[in-house]
Amino acid sequence: MAKSKAKKLRDRLVREGKRNPDNGRGTYALANLTTKTTKTKKEKLNQLYKKERQSRYGGDRENVVLYFCI
Numbered sequence: 001m002a003k004s005k006a007k008k009l010r011d012r013l014v015r016e017g018k019r020n021p022d023n024g025r026g027t028y029a030l031a032n033l034t035t036k037t038t039k040t041k042k043e044k045l046n047q048l049y050k051k052e053r054q055s056r057y058g059g060d061r062e063n064v065v066l067y068f069c070i
Contacts, residue, residue, distance in 0.1 A: 012020075
């Protein structure tokens with residue numbers, strides 16, 4: 001994989017003895033701050049309701065062919 005221009009510039013500055021920008025980054029830059037929560041009972045029931053409704057009345061309505069015999 002190729003190096004970007006910014007990465008090459010940072011490497012060159014480090015080689016020349018200048019400051020490395022990676023050292024200035026805090027721990028929060030690398031941390032994942034999102035919290036995952038479990039679904040509530042109401043959310044689970046709503047998901048199940050929508051799933052069943054979608055499978056029952058989904059795209060099959062357009063492809064239905066009815067034959068009437070008299």
